[in-house]
Amino acid sequence: MLDDFFIRALIAGIGVAIVTGPLGCFVVWRRLSYFGDTLAHSALLGVTLAYSMEFNIAFSVFIISSLIALTLIQLQKRTNLPGDALLGLLAHSSLAVGLVVIGFLSFIRFDIMGLLFGDILAVTVDDLLIIWIGGALILLVLKLIWKPLFASTVNYELAEAEGLNPDRAKAIFTILMAAIIAISIKMVGLLLITGMLIIPAAMARNISSSPQKMVIYSIIGGLLSVILGLFSSLEFNTASGPSIIAASLFLFILSLLNIKQSIKLKN
Amino acid sequence: MGSDQNILVKLNKAGFSLNNKWLVKGVSLQVEKGKIVTLIGPNGSGKSTTAKIALGIYKKIDGSVEKYTNKVGYVPQKISIDWTLPLRVNDFMVLTESLDKESIDEALSLTGVIHLKDKNLGDLSGGEFQRVLLARAISKKPELLVLDEPVQGVDFTGEIALYELIKKISDELNCGILLISHDLHTVMSATDHVVCLNGHVCCSGSPMDVAKNNEYKALFGEQASQILSRYEHRHDHVHTSEGEIKKN
Numbered sequence: 001m002l003d004d005f006f007i008r009a010l011i012a013g014i015g016v017a018i019v020t021g022p023l024g025c026f027v028v029w030r031r032l033s034y035f036g037d038t039l040a041h042s043a044l045l046g047v048t049l050a051y052s053m054e055f056n057i058a059f060s061v062f063i064i065s066s067l068i069a070l071t072l073i074q075l076q077k078r079t080n081l082p083g084d085a086l087l088g089l090l091a092h093s094s095l096a097v098g099l100v101v102i103g104f105l106s107f108i109r110f111d112i113m114g115l116l117f118g119d120i121l122a123v124t125v126d127d128l129l130i131i132w133i134g135g136a137l138i139l140l141v142l143k144l145i146w147k148p149l150f151a152s153t154v155n156y157e158l159a160e161a162e163g164l165n166p167d168r169a170k171a172i173f174t175i176l177m178a179a180i181i182a183i184s185i186k187m188v189g190l191l192l193i194t195g196m197l198i199i200p201a202a203m204a205r206n207i208s209s210s211p212q213k214m215v216i217y218s219i220i221g222g223l224l225s226v227i228l229g230l231f232s233s234l235e236f237n238t239a240s241g242p243s244i245i246a247a248s249l250f251l252f253i254l255s256l257l258n259i260k261q262s263i264k265l266k267n
Numbered sequence: 268m269g270s271d272q273n274i275l276v277k278l279n280k281a282g283f284s285l286n287n288k289w290l291v292k293g294v295s296l297q298v299e300k301g302k303i304v305t306l307i308g309p310n311g312s313g314k315s316t317t318a319k320i321a322l323g324i325y326k327k328i329d330g331s332v333e334k335y336t337n338k339v340g341y342v343p344q345k346i347s348i349d350w351t352l353p354l355r356v357n358d359f360m361v362l363t364e365s366l367d368k369e370s371i372d373e374a375l376s377l378t379g380v381i382h383l384k385d386k387n388l389g390d391l392s393g394g395e396f397q398r399v400l401l402a403r404a405i406s407k408k409p410e411l412l413v414l415d416e417p418v419q420g421v422d423f424t425g426e427i428a429l430y431e432l433i434k435k436i437s438d439e440l441n442c443g444i445l446l447i448s449h450d451l452h453t454v455m456s457a458t459d460h461v462v463c464l465n466g467h468v469c470c471s472g473s474p475m476d477v478a479k480n481n482e483y484k485a486l487f488g489e490q491a492s493q494i495l496s497r498y499e500h501r502h503d504h505v506h507t508s509e510g511e512i513k514k515n
């Protein structure tokens with residue numbers, strides 16, 4: 001018999017995987033994995049603010065991550081520093097500020113491990129609503145901006161020249177990244193969210209021949225990772241986030257076998 | 268000719284600078300429906316920059332651009348595609364606009380690459396990719412085509428065929444074309460208006476006017492203007508026999 005908390009975790013994980021699948025493809029295509037990390041690090045600050053002001057965690061994380069993303073865009077325009085230095089600056093300073101704020105909140109008992117690595121026990125019915133409604137909104141918006149976003153991912157100038165407004169699509173995508181981090185933080189934990197975005201998509205890249213297929217395989221990979229990961233988390237009493245990511249790594253390794261085979265066929 | 272409704276894009280003393288250096292300055296030109304305007308000039312004379320100004324890719328410009336159409340097809344000079352994307356020719360064709368199968372097949376057939384439809388973009392040769400780029404630009408039946416060295420890397424016979432195709436498209440779709448090319452004698456056969464650039468407009472007019480211009484001769488040398496005159500001779504042949512031209 002499965003416990004209620006486990007069923008909730010499963011429903012939550014499935015919701016998250018459906019959304020991280022397509023977003024993760026764009027993270028891989030647009031080389032945004034470090035950007036995802038930066039937003040995830042800044043999520044700690046969002047969580048602490050949520051605790052101190054008794055605010056909804058997902059909402060607070062969304063606001064802080066969006067602010068960090070907008071700050072990054074402004075810094076890119078106004079300084080000559082390279083992009084990765086700016087990302088590092090924002091990631092570590094927001095993480096540090098978040099940890100300092102935790103220090104001030106000594107009256108609240110924090111489950112730091114749960115925050116960093118995810119905690120299936122913590123998923124509530126409210127969280128499920130946030131994940132599924134938020135996730136549906138993210139997918140809807142992604143569908144609306146798909147054409148300009150995808151075209152500018154392939155080639156910015158073609159998209160711009162042929163009237164698709166890629167800058168707007170990029171800005172909206174940035175907000176979607178903040179949103180997916182906000183809704184998945186409880187499941188996967190802030191240190192591993194980017195893994196949930198990248199690893200299923202990377203696995204999908206190994207076995208797909210078109211962008212649409214890659215998105216579908218990425219979703220399937222995410223779903224399998226969540227199911228495998230959560231059951232093993234229950235079985236071995238491990239944290240949910242690392243278990244899910246380890247499961248996705250396992251799938252990635254399987255997909256490498258597929259590449260080897262197709263290379264052999266070519267020769 | 269020149270009635271305002273026919274104008275697709277118009278540059279008024281347009282210029283663009285990067286890091287306090289002018290890439291091109293004071294360019295005025297217009298592209299009209301059914302006309303081919305060709306930009307010529309040495310390397311670094313601002314041809315691609317001018318095209319990007321006309322397309323609205325560069326926004327912080329000097330002067331002004333008036334664009335009267337959103338149906339634009341663009342073949343850039345350089346395109347770097349990231350191979351983290353699994354992208355087949357067929358996916359690339361519908362990149363900026365959804366098209367039905369017939370339009371895709373027709374465009375790919377016109378540029379002679381229909382057999383590559385399901386191939387991965389990364390597996391194409393330079394010339395094949397160039398043909399796909401051109402097919403993509405024409406498949407959406409644009410009102411304005413901007414072609415930045417559209418036949419680079421294409422084999423010699425293919426080059427002539429593609430220039431003929433470009434001319435045919437301009438007639439059939441009645442679209443305006445802004446063409447950039449180094450290949451003086453092939454281009455001139457179809458061009459209505461030539462703009463010779465060297466950081467600014469050094470001269471412009473019909474191909475023959477430009478060929479006679481002293482600044483043009485100074486820029487390209489006496490030989491280049493001979494190419495144009497020789498071309499004039501070849502032009503007579505086009506109407507009598509096409510086969511002979513290809514022999515020349």
